[in-house]
Amino acid sequence: MSKPLFFMTILLLAGCTAGPNFAPVVDLHSPPERTPENYVVQRGDTLYSIAFRYGLDYRGLASANGVRGGAPIFPGQTLRLVDNVVGNTAPVTSTITQASPPSVSTTPSAPKVSSAPSRSTPVQKKSTVASNMPKPVPESFTGEWVWPVKGKLLRGFSASQFAHKGIDIAGNMEQPVSAAADGVVVYAGSGLVGYGKLLIVKHNERYLSAYAHNNRLLVKEGDQVKQGKVIARMGDTGTDGVKLHFEIRKDGKPVDPVALLPKEGSR
CATH class of the missing domain: 3.10.350.10 (LysM domain)
Incomplete structure (x- = not known):
């Protein structure tokens, strides 16, 4: 058997035995x-x-x-x-x-006499301390939600082991993303793998909402936001195309946003 024919036979046999055993697709959203x-x-x-x-x-x-x-x-x-x-x-x-944590002395120290120019003590950067847990929450949250963007629903919520913890909504680069309800921003960053530039908003002691894959974040941690306020611009960070990944968490657990959002509002 010639070498080219031999290698072709090997490739065909490998293809036949491979069957449907494809590598699993990882959900970037969760x-x-x-x-x-x-x-x-x-x-x-x-x-x-x-x-x-x-x-x-x-x-x-x-x-x-x-x-x-x-x-x-x-x-x-x-x-x-x-x-x-x-x-x-x-x-x-x-x-x-x-x-x-950075220590602060409350006892004044005697000044030192020196001919050398005085140098100010470097200040510890605030970013070395992670954000505090409690945040003030507006009392105006009524449990009513609005759609954060208008667009086609690309992918729905999956309750099966929370395989897809929210919904994906189509849109355009830099399209405004609005707060779905009154709240306070408790996270703004890109430290959660698969979510890109992410905002998390706390609405009361039980409910949080999350807005992922943004191109730009327009609010920071601690900011109070009103329902409908533009808080970000849509993008494709951490994913394969321009979209908004939107989640609602109740007591830390994902729930289907479509069940809470008004029936009108998406298209």
């Missing part, structure tokens, strides 16, 4: 992640973004780690990824391991 026992806080993380990433209630995560009263979290800190029952008032023995 990359599958096994929840570890612990998580080391990274720069830019908030309790909200960590809870969102692993499908936890941020209140339970805070309770499990003894984070109360606005205490900040720090890069290098280790959190237990436990979703404690909300409302549990029993004392929590914290197992947090954290990098020491």
